Amino acid sequence: MAADENAAEARLGHRFDRPALLDEALTHSSAASPSRPHNQRLEFLGDRVLGLVIAEALAERYPEATEGELAPRFNELVRKETCAAVAREIGVDGWLRLGKAESRSGVRRKTAILGDAMEAVIAAIYLDAGLEAARAAILRFWTVRIEAQGDEAPRDPKTWLQEWAQGRGMRPPRYQVTGREGPDHAPLFTVEVTLENGGAAMAQATSKRAAEQQAAYRLLHLIGEIDD
Template sequence: MPHKKLSLNYTFQDAKLLKKALTHPSFPQKTRLDNYERCEFLGDRVLGLVIASYLYHRYPQNKEGDLSKRFTNLVRKEALLKVAQSLNLGDFIYMAENELVADGQKNESILADACEALIGAIYLDGGFDSAYRFILERWSPLLEEQSVEISVDAKTQLQELVQKHKKPLPQYSVMAITGPDHAPYFKVSLAVLDEPVVYGEGPSRRQAEQQAASEMLFLLKKKGFDD
């Protein structure tokens, strides 16, 4: 699978690192370590450090809580997925035939993992400065979004609301997971206070929980609980 069309604005000195970063564990390997998992582990930490450093210097007036909200938005799976898709990364991932047949190249978890692995490989190949430049360039659209406002998700809003009133934290439970392995669909329940249980659904557990939290927030605010 050729990599010459993978536009990174970075040239690897060690092409083997790039191949390892793009090799899914399902692909036949000489050893169990010849895949992207170790690079993914490293890339996750490098990404976190780069984003934390950027936010610390970019927003000197922000408190720790605000920085944490910005940080979470920039390192979560959805952010990695957007970057991976902008690179068409799925077209370059080595994987077993059964994964290809199951649309593994479009699998959100695989794309996010490979994106982290790519960051780890760039760090190993070119050092921290190279990884820093790559991340800031590829995350630029997401960083611009963060400069406008801090996005507080529904789960965070709900948790802050009940904590404000010194009540027990919301309890989320997975009720069902349907669909094929490469495209699961989640249904979760949410219980908080003495309110009726509400439900949320979505292609990831996080999205299902967000939907349930949004529904509960609507009900609580309708009753004036946020006063």
């Protein structure tokens, strides 16, 4: 096994019985070949596994919370930026296999690429050893983020942005799907949100709702409402 994969296993706290799964999870489409599949199918599965584990963890931690109170917590924890932050913490950015051109262009630092890779790694663990192993790996890195939310739920980005605009006498933010790619079973939506004053941001996600939430979050960051 490659040294990077040994380091990945140590960092993840999981030794693979089928190392090829980790190899696939760490392979970007630009480095794929007939003998080395890329990680997009694993990313599709890992997104769902992550969502299940985080939803379960939040329901257990906040047994009296309503769906409306849990949703913004969930969205904050599973958004692409959070997945990318975990990927950087683990070291996935250094292990990713990329094509030569992509390696030179700084692709490995991109949030979308890292977030997808982290989800693919989660799926690889799930397929290798089952849900309990995947849950353990996820909670290893997400528990501190769950605890950091505290007792007050984070605000829903779309609602927050709308309230910000209305408080300044603007029309509500406008959301537009500007692109859709990928197969029907794993679509990727690009959404742009714009404000009356000209502010705008874009995001990609596997559902229109998630893309809207991420776009709103990015615009809140751009206008200085969010500091991180």
